[in-house]
Amino acid sequence: MTFSVRKYVAADRLQWNTFLSGCKNNHFMFHRDFMEYHADRFEDFSLLIVDDKNKIVSILPGNIEQHIFYSHQGLTFGGFLVDKNIHASEFIEIFELVKVFLKQQNIEKIIYKPIPNIYHQYPAQEDLYALFRSNAQLNRRDISSSILIHNAYKYSRAKRWGINKARREGVLCLEIQKPSEVWGVIREVLSEFHDANPVHNEQEIDYLKEKFPKNIKVYAAQHQGNNIAACVTFETEEVVHTQYLASSKLGRDLHALDLLIDHVILQCSTYAKILDFGISCENNGHYLNNGLINQKESFGARSIVYDLYSVDLTVIE
Structure with a gap:
């Protein structure tokens, strides 16, 4: 199977939302009605990845600013949303295609916020492995607090x-x-x-x-x-x-x-199954607000992390 990458356009709206409802790490924040309520604040540059039959296999919500691709600045997190049938080796290929495509659009860096695994309906951490393979830098790690209800x-x-x-x-x-x-x-x-x-x-x-x-x-x-x-x-x-x-x-x-x-x-x-209180960090994750996290932990919540990675595209030949 071969894949190709293209930029999302308004005509893709129905396809995007339909795919979203069936992927293995769906979240309503990636529905176009949610993403576009603040469309005037960001230059949308979301991506579609399709197979050789023009079927969507993955989407990547994103925006660009000053030659940087963000996944997506208007959302708490927002990595690849992936079809359940995509295998790890295929996703690695998809990730490489996306890097090449963005490089061709004069994008110099990817800032990537993976979807925390508590929001996965099915295992979906191929992106973390692909980031590792791409020598991604962990730029930020915030602690959130969750209860297993x-x-x-x-x-x-x-x-x-x-x-x-x-x-x-x-x-x-x-x-x-x-x-x-x-x-x-x-x-x-x-x-x-x-x-x-x-x-x-x-x-x-x-x-x-x-x-x-x-x-x-x-x-x-x-x-x-x-x-x-x-x-x-x-x-x-x-x-x-x-x-x-x-x-x-x-x-x-x-x-x-x-x-x-x-x-x-x-x-x-x-x-x-889970109640998530959100992060208790400041200063790009380097400062932990102990008073805030103690309040959350007093309800029985314990820690998960929200990460942010960067990938340097200038090193791609």
Whole structure:
């Protein structure tokens, strides 16, 4: 079997999304409706790899900037998405073809963020081996914290106390259908503690929730009818990722976020295997925020890594 590489164009949209739904490491973030909500911020340069019958066997979400190919700057991660029938030796060939194709487009470097294996529906780490074969450099490694929901995770004593306190104070947890309703809490916390804004604004997150109602869920902890803590999850069939967690001053006093996280875990335990809290690193992975990771670990979470590699294409003849 022979393969070829070409750049994604708008006419490939249906084919892209159809392939995505059946590949072995699918994630809804790679659906074109999700990728294109911020199309104005990035120069899309996603790739299709097809066989000799013009059937897609792999896709690679990406963008380019200053002669660098990124997989994809607008996404948390985003490596090759691969057909289940592709063997390791064939993938190595595909990876080499992609390098040559990008080199021909005057791309000098690949910045590559593999999809963490907790998001794989079937083993899919051929890309890590191909990176090794290409003398890729590990440029960044972040620690994320995950709970195996059905594997007897344990809360710390302090966390159990916090959950009980929130209940005694009358905090109630519920699912919210319109994300922008909790954006005030999220904006407040990001501004106060990180001098930052949410990655998504109110219009964007409401749009994405409407497009992906089964994949994006929003929960609020309320006290006397007011939102005092919020959780936004990005979900696949088996993994629930807490994209946003925030608690107001009153919420922190009442330990509302402890109760809300417990509520989310219980809600998703009927269908998911893993809850992933996301990374606790700063400074390109070199600084570990111990306070942040301790909070996640007090729910029973333990570490996985999110990696970032670079491949130098200038050495290709």
